[in-house]
Amino acid sequence: xxxxxxxxxxxxxxxxxxxxxxxxxxxxxxxxxxxxxxxxxxxxxxxxxxxxxxxxxxxxxxxxxxxxxxxxxxxxxxxxxxxxxxxxxxxxxxxxxxxxxxxxxxxxxxx
Amino acid sequence: xxxxxxxxxxxxxxxxxxxxxxxxxxxxxxxxxxxxxxxxxxxxxxxxxxxxxxxxxxxxxxxxxxxxxxxxxxxxxxxxxxxxxxxxxxxxxxxxxxxxxxxxxxxxxxx
Amino acid sequence: xxxxxxxxxxxxxxxxxxxxxxxxxxxxxxxxxxxxxxxxxxxxxxxxxxxxxxxxxxxxxxxxxxxxxxxxxxxxxxxxxxxxxxxxxxxxxxxxxxxxxxxxxxxxxxx
Amino acid sequence: xxxxxxxxxxxxxxxxxxxxxxxxxxxxxxxxxxxxxxxxxxxxxxxxxxxxxxxxxxxxxxxxxxxxxxxxxxxxxxxxxxxxxxxxxxxxxxxxxxxxxxxxxxxxxxx
Amino acid sequence: xxxxxxxxxxxxxxxxxxxxxxxxxxxxxxxxxxxxxxxxxxxxxxxxxxxxxxxxxxxxxxxxxxxxxxxxxxxxxxxxxxxxxxxxxxxxxxxxxxxxxxxxxxxxxxx
Amino acid sequence: xxxxxxxxxxxxxxxxxxxxxxxxxxxxxxxxxxxxxxxxxxxxxxxxxxxxxxxxxxxxxxxxxxxxxxxxxxxxxxxxxxxxxxxxxxxxxxxxxxxxxxxxxxxxxxx
Numbered sequence: 320x321x322x323x324x325x326x327x328x329x330x331x332x333x334x335x336x337x338x339x340x341x342x343x344x345x346x347x348x349x350x351x352x353x354x355x356x357x358x359x360x361x362x363x364x365x366x367x368x369x370x371x372x373x374x375x376x377x378x379x380x381x382x383x384x385x386x387x388x389x390x391x392x393x394x395x396x397x398x399x400x401x402x403x404x405x406x407x408x409x410x411x412x413x414x415x416x417x418x419x420x421x422x423x424x425x426x427x428x429x430x
Numbered sequence: 431x432x433x434x435x436x437x438x439x440x441x442x443x444x445x446x447x448x449x450x451x452x453x454x455x456x457x458x459x460x461x462x463x464x465x466x467x468x469x470x471x472x473x474x475x476x477x478x479x480x481x482x483x484x485x486x487x488x489x490x491x492x493x494x495x496x497x498x499x500x501x502x503x504x505x506x507x508x509x510x511x512x513x514x515x516x517x518x519x520x521x522x523x524x525x526x527x528x529x530x531x532x533x534x535x536x537x538x539x540x541x
Numbered sequence: 542x543x544x545x546x547x548x549x550x551x552x553x554x555x556x557x558x559x560x561x562x563x564x565x566x567x568x569x570x571x572x573x574x575x576x577x578x579x580x581x582x583x584x585x586x587x588x589x590x591x592x593x594x595x596x597x598x599x600x601x602x603x604x605x606x607x608x609x610x611x612x613x614x615x616x617x618x619x620x621x622x623x624x625x626x627x628x629x630x631x632x633x634x635x636x637x638x639x640x641x642x643x644x645x646x647x648x649x650x651x652x
Numbered sequence: 653x654x655x656x657x658x659x660x661x662x663x664x665x666x667x668x669x670x671x672x673x674x675x676x677x678x679x680x681x682x683x684x685x686x687x688x689x690x691x692x693x694x695x696x697x698x699x700x701x702x703x704x705x706x707x708x709x710x711x712x713x714x715x716x717x718x719x720x721x722x723x724x725x726x727x728x729x730x731x732x733x734x735x736x737x738x739x740x741x742x743x744x745x746x747x748x749x750x751x752x753x754x755x756x757x758x759x760x761x762x763x
Numbered sequence: 764x765x766x767x768x769x770x771x772x773x774x775x776x777x778x779x780x781x782x783x784x785x786x787x788x789x790x791x792x793x794x795x796x797x798x799x800x801x802x803x804x805x806x807x808x809x810x811x812x813x814x815x816x817x818x819x820x821x822x823x824x825x826x827x828x829x830x831x832x833x834x835x836x837x838x839x840x841x842x843x844x845x846x847x848x849x850x851x852x853x854x855x856x857x858x859x860x861x862x863x864x865x866x867x868x869x870x871x872x873x874x
Numbered sequence: 875x876x877x878x879x880x881x882x883x884x885x886x887x888x889x890x891x892x893x894x895x896x897x898x899x900x901x902x903x904x905x906x907x908x909x910x911x912x913x914x915x916x917x918x919x920x921x922x923x924x925x926x927x928x929x930x931x932x933x934x935x936x937x938x939x940x941x942x943x944x945x946x947x948x949x950x951x952x953x954x955x956x957x958x959x960x961x962x963x964x965x966x967x968x969x970x971x972x973x974x975x976x977x978x979x980x981x982x983x984x985x
Binding site: 454455459462465 | 899902903905906909910
């Protein structure tokens, strides 16, 4: 996680490979992602923060990097990130504390 | 889930029992819940919806009932619920579809 | 689980409701399911058994009912089910034993 | 969970069925269980409480019933149960609170 | 994951250490693994692919390396791997996409 | 995990950052941890081993490092660690074997 940018790039390279290997599944998955992060009652930035909170709660490090970065690109600020991390900690206890600390580190090093 | 109100009441009765059995741990947990669902960048209703989405992603049925109900009491509407369920489905695939359908059913039967 | 048919029907009713509530996400998810269970190196029946094994490993009871039923409709026999349940137990220990026993019960009562 | 004895009996019936269906896997699994719950630095009762705490942390209701019952049969008292439930809540947050409350209810109704 | 061979070797070294530390539990676990991956309705290669799919769905990176490697040694080809990864993505959403991409990378770099 | 001390230090640095970012949530969480690991029917060392076993069962590597280290500082010996790892393997199958081997490695390299 200390090399957030490098790890994020490696993740994106792998995503291209799996998209080429399973094109129809991945095309539909991308469409789900697009709909799930579109502006609505929640903004795109907020939705990417929700995806970040879920990533923390389930302990998926690549997901944390990916969605924290996406939230940031949509304009999310650190206060809003911290709020969703607090919900994740409520819902995930000690392990969520560990992954929330990685999400915060990723947010700060990807700025 | 078809008896959402009854199950929610049974859950709340159990929560009283565990709070009496482990008072110090539960007092601190309640404080975390209170902070995590306070108004901020996200409203309390939105934060309870985020907790609902995490509940769906991890498949905790009592949590779904509890947080969907709390979101509703804070004024969340069905459109906002559906948006967070879409994020949960993006992050949880088929099992999240199953639990999202229970969250929607709970929301409608608890109204 | 003792009322497998009834529970499966309730699940399918809920799936219709979530499909109406989140049509675009669910249309793409259905397409993923369709591709993921199409005939290939593995038959459709085998792929639904793999989905059953994953359902057991992650402890999603609605998913167990749904995919065991789908495997059965595609012609899977009990011996093949038991083999994938053994892999699920290898990968999930005691909890997988519990859910594998529910998958077996569902398979037998849905026949 | 309100019918703990009935649910535990149904679980045990299913365990017999899966043991007959997958005899070699289940024989080895039973041996693991036997070794893992034998007296050592921790007593058998304590080890079944540890299995109960893990069951709570991962949200497996049948496992909760099974291991809480086994702990009780080995002589575990409620204070010791509550202590491991506190560790489970530390490690599992809100969902663990829900399942811990079920473990406590099971312990009391199975006495 | 970029150093799949190195990581796999480190995993195997750790497995020897835990096998020496907990010999009876590990002997029975190895027996379960042997039975669960024996030829039957599914071939050994297919069963290791199923274990790989479960590993992806639950996000265990060492398991991905171990079972993808075992599948490969039993003669699994990439098309069959991709099919089980599609089922894993159906059952695990975004996080499964991330881990599936690691399984694919491992398969290619371990060849 | 081969650099257990270094990784543990990085984890502790991140924990300070998240504690500063979410002070009220983290203060209450620390209080839960303190109560959950206090001497009682189980000693503090035993309770940290239980937290280690849960960490193994759910696959949280930072948690493994943190709680194995805490158990060690409270005087836990390797035999007691191995016993809880056996329970974790009973409850978690193959993935727990992988994470148990990391817990053992961490215990030995942090001594």
